[in-house]
Amino acid sequence: MSAARRPAGVDRLWPTLVSVLLVMAMLAAAMIPWWPIYESAAFVVASSAAIVAGTAIAVAGAKFGWPAWAVVIAVFGTYLVLGVPAAVPSRAVVGVIPTPQGIVELLTGAALSWKQLVTIAVPVGSYQTLLVPPFLLALVAATSAVTIALRSRRPAAAVIPPAVLLLAGIALGVVHAALAIETGLAFLITAVAWLVRVAIANRREITSGRPVELALADARRVLGASAIVAVALVGATAASVTLPMPPRSVVRAELQPPFEPRAHESPLAGFRTAFDPEVARDAMLEVRGLPPGAGIRIATLDTYDGIVYTVGGADGTAESGRFTRVPYRLDQTAVRGESTELDVLVRGYSDVWVPGIGQLERITFAGERAELLADAFVYNDVTGTGAVQVGLEALDRYTAQSVVPVEPESLARLQPGTSVLPPAPELPKELAVLLDEWAPASDDEGERLQGVIAALQREGFVSHGLESDQVPSRSGHSLDRLVELATERPMVGDGEQYAVAAALMARQIGFPARVVVGYLPDPGDPLPEPGESTVFDSDDRQAWIEVQTAEGAWVSVDPNPEPRPIPEREPDEPTIVSRPQSALPPPAERTPVDDLDSDPELALDRGDDGTEPWVEALLGALAITGFVVLGLAVLVSPFLAIIVAKLRRRRLRRLAPSAVERIEGGWQEFADTAADYGYAIRPTATRAEQAATVGGLAPLVLASVVDRAVFAPDGPSDGDDARVWSAVDELQDRLAAPRSRRERILAAISLTSLGGYAVTRRGPKP
Template sequence: MKTTVETQAGPASHVRDVVVVAILLVLALWGLDDSFATREYLVVGGVAGGSALVTAAMVAGNGKGTEVFLLIAPVVYVLVGSMVAMRGDQPIGLPTPDAVAGLLAGTITAPGDFLTTIPPVDAGGGVMVLPFAIGCVSAGASGWMALRTRRAVAPLTPMLGALVLSILLGTADPGRLELRSIAFAGVALWWISVRATRSEGIENGHRGQVVRAAVTSLLVGAIAVGLAALGLTNQGTDRAADTEPERSVLRGHVGSGTDVSGADNPLADFRRYNPRPAVLGQDVFAETLLRVKGLPAGTRLRFVTLDEYDGSTWSAGNRTVPGADDALFQRIGSEIDPQRRGKEVTVNVEVTKAYGSNWLPLAGELTSLSFDYSDGQAQREDVRYNLATDAAYVSGGVGARDDYTFTAVLPRDTLRPNARAFEVDGPLQPRGEFLDLFLFAWFKSDMSPMERVRSVARYLHKNGRYSDGVLPSERRYAAGHDQQRLGFDFVAADQIVGNDEQYAAAMALLANRLMVPARVVVGAVVPKGGRVEGKDVRAWVEVRVADGSWRTLDTSTFMSRKPPKRTDEEVERPTEHLIEEGENPDLEEPGEGTTTGQGRGKSDGATTEPPDGDLRSTLSFFLPLLGLVPWTIPLAKWVRRRRRRATGRGAWSSPWVGGWREVVDTARDLGTTVPATMTRVMQAEHLGEGQSLARDADSAIYARAPHPELDPDRFWEGVDDVRSALRHAAPRLRRLFAPFNPASLRGRR
C-alpha cells in the first residue's frame, strides 16, 4: 500500500522563500558591478527588492488576491523610488512632485542613458532608477508567486529575467561573472528542489519517484547549465594583446553616439596655425593656445581624431572603427577604466581664447576629467568621449576659463620596425579609390601591406616638398584635402607640395587603400615649459597594427620639410622608386594588382590564435550543446506515447489503460490537477471532457476477454480528440509550455 506525505507551506517556508528571493536578487544585480563606479546601485536595488517583498508578504498574509497586489505595488514603486532612486546627494529623499516625475521619466530613459555612458557610471542621478526598477519588479513578481503558488519553477522566472538583464546591461569584460552565475545556479537548484518536494509530496514505494527525481534533476541541471553559459565569454574580434575575451552585451549596440558632424575641423582649417599675411586672414601661429602642466616635453597632445573620408574632408564620426563597439561619442562619469597599460599622468590645462574649438585636448587614454571652474562654459556633462579614437567632443565648445584637469595613461604608441598590419578583408576608405592607380606598382609588389605603407612613406618624403602657401610664389599650393587636391594636385602633380594637412590626409588615405587601417590626428607636440602655441600644432597619422592597437607613423618618414623647387621637375615614378628599393613589381597583368595586394594583406595581418586548451574556451563550446537537455522531456513523452499505444505488449487491454493515462497526463501537463484516487469517469467529469471515452476504457479494461467490438485504434482516435479539446481550452501560455512540463513524468499522484 502506498503512503503519500504532503508537505504544506507554513510560515517557515514563506520566510525561506523570501530570503531566497533576496539572495537571488543580490546575485542577479551583481552583474552590474563592473558598470557602476560604486556599489550604491546594489543598495538601491536591494531596498527596491526588499520593499517589494514586504508588500507581497503583507498582501498575501491578509489573504488578498493578485489584483490587490497589482494595485498596491505601483504605489510602493513610486513612493520608495522617489525617496531612494531620486534622492540625489541626500541620505534619503522626499516624494516631491519633481522626484516622482523624475522617477517616472527615468523608468523609460534610464536604460538608454546608462548604456550610452562609458562605464563605470557614477551611481547617482536618473540612472539609479535602472537597478531600482530591476530590483522592485523582479523581486515583487518572484516573491508574490513564491508565496501564492505551489509551482516549483515559476517563482524563479523573474529572477532569471533579472540575471539575464543585468548581464546584457553589463560590460563586455566578463570579470567574475562566471562565479556569480554559478552561485545563482546553485541557489536556484536548491530552491527548486525544495519547492518541488514541498508541492508534490513524496510517494513512498512508487516507481514514479525515480522518474520524478531524474526529470527534476534534468530540468534543474538545464537551468544551471544555462545560467553558467550566460557567464561565459565569446572570443571578440579585437586582437589587442592586452585585452581578454569578451562577451556579447547591449552596450555599444544601443544608441548611435552624439552627432559631431557640426564640430569644427582643425585639419581643414590647418592654415590657421601657420603664419600668413593679413590679407589671407588672422592666424594664431604665434599666439598661446594652451598652458599644459604635467606632460613631459615631446608628448603628443591630441585635439581630434579623424577617421572617415568622404571625398572632400577627413572627419570624425561614430562607428568608424570596424569591429569596435565602443567607437561612439558617449557621456563620461567621474572615472574611465583604461583599455591598455601605460604611464599614469595627471595633467592640468589652461585654455586661452585663441584656442576656441569643440575638441578637448587630451593625451593618451583618458581615465578622469574635471573642470576647474563651475561657472565656465564647458562642464563634464557637456563632454562626449570616444574610447576607440581617444577624442573628446564638447557640445558648447572650449574657450577661455574652461581650464580642466585630467588623468590618463600614456600607452606605448611607437611603431616598431617589424610591426604587422591589422588584418582586414580589403582596401578601406572607398572614397579614396581615386589613388589606386597611383598605388598600382605597390599592389603588384611582393611586399606585405605594412612594408608597402613604409615604401609609400619613403616615396613621399623623398619626392615631396613642404609649403604653407604663405609666400607669394607658393600661393598656388592651395589648402584642402579633397580628391582633386590629394590626387592631381599632390601625388600626381609635377611637384608633390603641401603642408601637414595634405601630407597626413594623403598618407592616411594611401595606407587605407593598401589595407592598413589608418587615421589622421590633429594635435600639438608639447614644448618644453608646456606653453603650446599655434606653431606647435601638427597633423600626424596613426596606423593599426596586428594586436589591434594604434601606433604613430613617424611624421619624418613621409613628410618632407624641404621647400618647393623654383621650377617644376618631373618626380620619380613609383615603379622607379620600387626598383631602386630592390623590388621588381610585375606590371604585365594590371587586372590582378589589387587582388595580389589583398592576398598579401591577409597573410601580413594574420595572428596566431591562442591555444584552445583553457577552460573558458572549452566550456563555451560544450555548454551551449547542453541547452538541448530540456528537449529530452518532449522526447520522453513521445516514446511513452508510442509504448502506450502499441498492441502486443503486456495485457490485451494495455492500449485502453495507456490511452486514458495519456488523457490524464495531458491535463497535468496543462496545469490541471487530476487526483489519482478518482475513477476514470470521475476524472472525466473533473476535466469536463471525455466522459464517454472513460466509460469505453472501463468497459475494455474490466472485460473478461477481448471481443471484436473493442478497437484500440478507434479508441485512440477518441483519445486524440479529448487531448485536443483539453489543449484548446487551456491558456495559450500553458499550451506552449505543456510539451516541456515534466509534471506527467513524475508519476501518478
Template sequence: MSAADPTSNRATDAPGLADALRGGPARRRTRRDPDAPSVLARLVPDRDGLVDIGFAAALVSIALVGMRTGFLGAEWVVAAWAGLVLGLLVGHVAATLRWAALTGFLVLAGVYFLLGGPLAVRDSLVAGVLPTPQTVADLAVWGVEGWKRWLTLLPPVDARGPVLALPWLAGLLGGALTLGLARRWTSVPLTAVTPVALLAASIAFGTTRPAALLVQGVGFAAVLVGWLVVRSHRLRAPLQNGAGRRARLLTGAALAGGALLAGGLATPVLPGAGDPAARDVVRTRLVPPLEVSQFASPLPGYRQYTEPNEADLYEEEVLRVAGLPEGAMVRFATLDRYDGLVWGAADRSADGVPFQQVGSRIAESGPGTPVEVQVSVPDGGYSGTWLPTVGEPTRIEFDGPRADDLADALWLNTATDTAVVPAGLLGGETYRMSAMLPPAPAEELPEDLAVAGGASLDVDTDFLDARIDAWTARAEGGAWGRLRAVAAAMRTEGTYTDGGTAGSVESVYLPGHAVSRLTRFVGSTKLAGNDEQYAATLALVGQRLGIPTRVVMGAEPQADGVVRGKDVHAWVEVQQDDGSWFPVGWETFVPSRDKAPSEQQLRTEEQQVGAQVPPPAGVSPPSVLQGPDQAQNATDVERRERNPLDPTQWALWLQLLAGVVLLLLLAAAYVAVVRWLKARRRRRHASTGPVPARAAWVWRDLVAEARAVGVDVPRGVTRREQADHLDAAVALAGRPRTPDGEAARGVALPDGVVPSAQVAAGVDAVVFGPGDGDPTRTTTLFDDAERARRTLRSGTGRWARLRSDADPRPLLARTERTGRRPRPAWRSVPVLRRT
C-alpha cells in the first residue's frame, strides 16, 4: 500500500463517521477553530446583504399593496408586514447557514403556526400570546382553503379573525423566498421570479378596482430593475473587454430609454387599452356557492301579517328597530326575478352582482344618510332566512347565543341590498347595523322621471295588455307616464281584501301571485287583493312597458320603532337611467284598506271560481312556495358548524386518523420505491453496456449516493481527487481543516472500511486500460462500491439515512466530467448559478 493511501497509518482513536459527516470540529465548541467566525458573527449581514434585504423588503411590500382593495381596515397591513419581517429573517438565516430546503420549510411552518396567533389571527389565545389548538386549526384551514373563501367574500373583507392568516402567510413566504433565493443564487433572472409571481398573484386575487397603479406599475418595475442592476454589477469584474462603469451606465440608460419608447408605442395596441376601466380578476370568474332559490320567497307569505289570519301577527310586534328616522323603511328582501309562479330573489342581479358572504364590516358604495340602528326580533315575531336591513348596510354585528352561527354565514347582494342568513332568524336575536339611508318612498309619484329601458321577461304576460291599454289610453310622458297612470288607476279603481276569514265570502280571493292568480286578478271587473297582488302586477306592467322593475317587501316602523304585522308592505322599485332605483311607495298604487269589494263583486267572483276553492296542489321548490305558512315547508337550512376538537365527533377523528395514516403510508411507499429504483439503476449500470462505461457508472453512482448522504464531493475533478474527499469524510473527525478548505492528508481510515480510493483506482484502470476490459472486473468494482456506500450510510444517523433514501437526485445523475475543461459559451448565461 502506497504512502499516499490514507489507510496506511490507521489511528486507534478515529472518531465515528457520523461526526465526520456532520462537519467534525466545526460542530464541537471545545475544538472549534479559533480563527473561524462565530455563528452570530456570520449572521450579521454585510453591505451586500443589507442591500438585498432592503430591495427584497421594498419589492414584497409593493406586491402586497395589491391586497389593499380586498381588506377593510389596517389590521391586514400589520399582519402582512409582521410576516414580511420574519420571512426576511428566516430567509437570511437559511441562506447564511446553508440550510436545506426542508429545514427552511419546517422553520417557516413553525413561525407561521407559533406566531400567527398573536401577530395575525389573535383569536382563541391563552393570555393573549400562546396559540391554542383552535388557533392552529384556523391557521391551517385558512392557509390552505382560505384563499378560495376570500375570493368568494364580498370585498373589501373585514380584516379581523382568521382571514388575517392570508396576508400573514403571503408576507412570510414572500419575504423568505425572495431573500432566500437572492442570497443563495447569483442568477440575476432568478432574483425576479418570486416578487413578480407575488405581484401577479396580488393583482389576480384583487378586485376590479386597482390598488395602486403607479406604485405597482412604475414603482415595482423601477425597484426591481435597480436590484437586478446592482446584483449584475456585483457579479461582474471592474473591467470587461475594455468597458468600464461609465460605458455600462450609458448602455443601461440607452436600454431603459428604448424600453420606455417601445412601451409608449405599444401601449395603445395592448389588450384592454381601449377600455381602461376593464379589469379581469379571478374573483369575477368565481360563482359563490350560494343559491338563494333554495330559500322561500317572503312575498307569498304576505298574508301572515294581515288580518284576519291564523298567525295573529297583524297587531303583534314582529320587529323593533331603534335609531331609525321616522318614515324610513326596513327591507326584508328585494325580489328581482319572476318565473311565472313567484317573485323571488335572483342568484345574481340584472347587473351580474351575486350574493357574497360578508363580515361584520362592509365597504360603502353609494351616497346616503348614515344611521346607526339596532334591530331586535321578539320571540314569536319575524322569522326566516331573509335578514331585515335598512338602506345600504355598512356594518352588521349580531348579539346573543346564536351570534356566531349567524355571523359566520351572512350573505349580501350589494345591488339589491338584500341579506340572507341561512341559519335563519328564530326569534330572540338582536343585531346592530350601520347603513347609508336613501330617501323614503314618495307618497306621490313625480310627473317626469328618466327611467331605464330594455327590460324583458321570459314569462308570457300578454294577459296584461288589455288592462294596460285601458289604463294608459290618455297617459303622456313615455313609459314612465304610462306606468304612473297604471299605478293611479290601480289605487282609484281597485279594492282591498286580505281574503277574509275561512267562512266568509271574501275567501274567494286567494293568496299568491302566479300567472293564473294575476290573470284572474286583472280580469275581474274591479281589482281585489292586497299588497302582494298589486305590487306583483305593477312590477309586471313595468316590465311589459320595458322598464326594469322589481318588488320589495319590507315594513315602515312606527314612531316608537316597533314594527307590527300591519306595518309590513310590498312596494315596487323602478330603475332610472343613471342605474339607481326609484321606490314607488305602496300608497301610490294600493287602495285603502277600508275600500273592500262590493257584495255584487263578491257574487260575481264566486260564480267564476266557486266559493272557498283552494289553490291546486303541486310540488314546487322552496322559492315558489305559496301560502302564509311557509315555515312548515321551507328547507331546513340551518347548518351548524361542528367543532373538530370535540371528542364526541368520533367519526371526524377517525377521518383525521385515516388521513394521517394514509399520508404516512404514501410517504413510506415513496421512500421504498425511490430506494428500489436507485438500487435497480446501479445494478443495471454495472451490468449493461461497454465495460469501460460500466466502470465509469459504478463511480458516478457512488458519488451520487455520497452526495445524497451529505458528503460534499467536488465537481469537475478527477476520480482520485473525489475519492480523497470521500475517504476524508470517513476518516476526519475532530481535526481542523487547512485554510484552503482541502482535507488534511495522511489520516487513517477506521478498520474494516473499503477505501474509496481503491474503487477509484480500479475504475481508472478499467476506463483507461488497454482493450475492452474484463466484465468480471466491473462486478468486483460494483461490490466494492456497494460496501463503500454501506459504510457511508452506516456512520450516519437514522434521519440522514431516511433523507438519503428519499432523495431522488441519484436517479437524475448524468455523465460527469473528470477533468477541468473550458466552460462552453452557452453556459455563461446566468440562469441558475449558485453562490
C-alpha cells in the first residue's frame, strides 16, 4: 500500500502516534471485563505486554511494508518469547527467561486453558497457564487493530478487534454487574474518539484549502460525537435504573462443574461405621489452629428426600451441588467473622471430602501429593464444602485460611434468613406434635428454635447400638426412623437422627436449615493450649445443623444430647376394655338319668369301647393341631399366592425367548422390587427417571446398560442378559440390606408391583 493511502500517514510521526494511542486506548478499555477473572498484578503485566508487543509488530509491519505472512511469523515468535514470562511466570527463570517446560505449557495452554478457565472459581491470579487466553487474544487483537488503522483502506474497522476482545472478556467472565457501566463507557468513548479521528483524517484528504472551514467541520464532528456519547450515557443510565434487567448469562454459568457430588456416598449414610469398636479409637485428623472447643466440618448437606440427606439437590441443579476449582483465593469480605488458619494432617481419614471450617479463602496443600491434590481440589462456596476427586489419604497435609462466622449469644434472638433450599418432605405428624409441644406457634421463631434444641437435648439419649451392652438403636435417618425416634420412650438415637430431626423442625419453623457432618472434640477432653494440635478420633464424628439468620450468616447449632445413662424403656400403656357383666342362667333341674350318669361305675358299664387314654389324648392333640394348621393356611394363603405370583413372574422374565425380552424383564424386576420397597416408581417414566427415583449410581448405570442393549441397532451382545440379571440380583440385595426383617417381609407380600399384572412372558403390562 502506498503512503498516500495510509490514513494516519505512517511516515508522519504525530498522526501515526495519535492513531496508535487511540487504538491502544480501545484495547485497554476492552481488557476491563477480564479483571474480575484474575484480580492480580500478573494480569496487568500480561495484558500490557501483549498490547505493547502487538502494537510494535503492527507499526513495524506498516513502516517497512511487511507482507501478511511476515506479520504472522512475528506474532508467533513474540508469543514464544514473551508468553512464558508474561503468561506463565512460574515457568520462567528469574521471571524473564523461558524454560523448555514453560514453552510446552504455553503451547498446550493455547488450546486447553480456555475450558479450564471457565470451570474454575475466580479470581485465578497467575495459576498455571490461565493467563494465556487474555495474553494471546490481546496480542492478536493489538496487532490486527493497529495494522488495520495504519494500513487498511477502511481504518474505521480497527474497532472490530478490540470489540471482539471485549466480548470475549464478558463471555468468559463472571456473572455480576461490577465494572459493567465503567467498561461500556470507557469502550464507547475510546471507540467514538477513534471514529472521529478517522473521519477528520478522511476529510482532510479530500478537502483542499479553506483551513477555517476545515477547522469548523472538525469542530462540528467532535461536538456531534460528544453529543452522541452524552445521549448514550444518559439513556443507558436511565434504562439501568428504571427497567428490570434480566440476569446476564456467560459461558462460565452454563458449563457443568467437574465434580459430581451425587456420585459419592453421603457422609451421613455411613455415620454409624465410625463408631465400630474396631476403628472407634483410630486417629482420623490432627488439626492445629481451631478455635477453643470448635469442631471441623466434613461436608454440609442440604437435600433430603425422606431417605438420605445429600449434597446438591435431587437433580444436581442446586447451587450447592456446583463445585469449582479454587487455585488462588476466594473473596470472603462479605462474611462477618474471624479469620482462622488451620493446619491439617490427615491420619486415618480417607474420603473425597476435605474437612474445613467457616468460609474458605485460600487452601495450600503440602506433602508428596501436594500438586495432585491442588489440581483436584474443588469447592462450593454456598455450603463451604470442599472436595478432592482423588480422595485424601494418610500423611496428606494442607493449610486452610477461612473466615468463621460469629456465633450468636442466644438462639432466642435469631430471625430466619431468606435462602431457598431444595424441597424437603412434609414433617411427619409425630414430629409435628412434638414441635407444637416443645415450641408453641405463638412464640417467636428464635424462641421456638431454642425450645426445640433444648427439648432434644433434654429428652434424648445417645446410643449407637453397635455393642452388646448398649441400648438397641436402629441406624438410618429416613422418615420412618425419625417417627420411631419421636414415639419411643425414652427417645434413643445419635447424631444421625437428632441432626435430621432438628433440621426438619427448624425448616418447619421457618429457618433455612441444613445438616453438617464433621468431628467435634469430646466435651471431657481439656482444651488444647495455643499452638497445640487437636486429634480427632473416629468416634469423635458428629452431626449437627446450620441455620441461616436474617443477616445472611449460617450459624452452627448442636442438637445432640450429652451422653448419659439410658433409663429402662417405658412399657406401653395397656388398653382397658370395659365389658358388661354377664347374667348367669339358673341351674338346670336334675333328673334320675343325670344322677345315674354321675355314678362312675355305671359310666364304665355303659359305652366303654376299650380305647387307651393316651391314644385319645394324642388324637385330640392331632385334631387341634390340624385345625390350627388349617386356619393358618387359610390366613397365609393370600400372601403365599402373592409370593408365588412374583416368583412365577420372575421365572417368565428370566426365561423369555429373546435376549432383549430377558434384559427388559431384568429391569422390570428391579423396578418392581423398588416399588415394593416404597419408591414412587411411575410406569410411564423412563428407565433413567426410575433409576433417579431410587437414587445412587448403580441404578443409573444399569438403566443405561439396558437402554443401550435394547435400542442398539445390532441388538444386545452375547451374555448381556446374564450380566443384567446378575446386576439386578445385586441391586435387589442392596435394597434389602439396610432394612429390617419385617420390612423385607412386607415388601415380599406387597401388591404394589402386581398392579395390572398379566400372565405374559414379559411380566406386568406397561
